[in-house]
């Protein structure tokens with residue numbers, strides 16, 4: 001049977017674009033891709049990239065005070081949201097163009113419309129055109145969700161935060177995950193009076209407790225009103241403001257309320273039900289280790305599968321799919337020991353098990369040090385950083401590495417290589433320190449602070 005294409009990809013985000021480009025560019029497969037929104041997906045258009053640019057923008061406010069302490073005669077000025085936002089929009093347009101060109105230059109035909117699957121080898125575009133393909137790859141990503149409660153329609157999500165007409169005077173951010181905690185730091189740094197509600201006892205659930213505790217303390221130190229064990233009961237419009245009633249009995253008014261309470265896979269309305277493609281509890285597409293669904297010609301990668309929802313993981317899943325299906329080399333996706341960064345202020349870099357997870361699994365030694373970094377300390381700041389290693393008593397392997405410090409994301413990428421290679425504590429110890437840098441503490445911690 002002959003098909004219009006060897007591969008039809010639905011979704012032009014990080015995972016979909018990578019799979020399409022590698023399949024077409026490296027194996028000569030005939031590939032098409034459909035995208036209903038902007039090319040680049042969540043990460044490039046309304047996620048990691050604009051977020052990181054906003055982190056950069058927000059960090060300058062603290063630098064002025066530091067620079068003064070180092071002898072610079074400079075004064076803090078105002079932040080011009082319109083100027084920054086104009087440049088941000090231009091940069092995102094440029095990046096979207098790069099993504100479109102990647103596809104074009106690799107011979108991938110793209111369709112700027114929504115697509116749905118009508119049978120195991122046929123895709124229907126929004127204009128009614130049907131295309132057949134030997135393989136279909138679903139890479140439609142996810143979207144933010146706001147829980148239903150009185151006034152929930154007044155909330156914005158991370159999708160809208162990048163396009164505020166003006167910076168609010170104050171903001172409430174609800175949630176304690178990556179997105180809520182990162183945006184609390186961003187908004188605070190940009191000079192917005194920031195409140196964060198989290199329903200549980202500590203933000204960043206699932207990460208190392210000591211690290212989460214330090215981040216929360218420092219966020220408060222930076223001026224964010226982090227209210228733990230607190231949730232919204234109802235929201236009502238009060239003129240230009242939003243009146244928020246909270247579970248702690250408080251009532252406050254905010255210019256903007258942003259919900260970052262999790263994301264849902266974009267798997268509805270793409271024809272999966274009729275084909276019997278299995279979905280999970282959150283609606284995610286169920287796939288095996290090769291990203292294959294129960295319908296053999298249909299694969300899915302990235303956030304729509306809700307495995308590990310990170311751009312580099314979606315890209316890996318896309319590459320492993322091409323390796324398996326187009327290069328004849330069955331390659332399962334390796335989801336073990338993924339280093340990751342959380343761009344809170346202070347930033348966190350982490351790989352492997354938290355102390356709590358490791359202790360539940362085996363006997364461990366914990367090496368940890370917390371200190372004032374040279375630059376901040378000289379400037380009179382009280383901020384602390386944390387370096388922490390979790391070591392298996394039986395194998396001596398470093399099971400987890402957690403860093404809370406400026407630049408922690410850069411550090412963990414490198415420490416992640418060692419941990420992924422199975423480095424032992426003694427391997428860390430025999431590596432000579434780089435002096436004077438914060439990360440040298442990772443190779444100079446001699447005695448465990450505790451065993452568990």
Ligand code: NDP
Pocket residue numbers: 147174175176177178179180182198199200204205231260261262263308309310340341342343
């Ligand atoms: P998360 O799932 O990480 O966090 C959701 C937060 O909202 C949790 O604190 C959760 O609380 C809370 N929550 C859930 N439901 C409710 C509710 N009904 N009322 C109040 N609070 C609620 O989601 P995010 O949206 O922060 O991020 C989504 C994903 O995006 C992440 O998992 C991550 O994979 C990815 N991401 C990665 C980044 C990075 O690598 N730096 C940056 C941004 C996103 P509880 O803990 O109690 O469940």
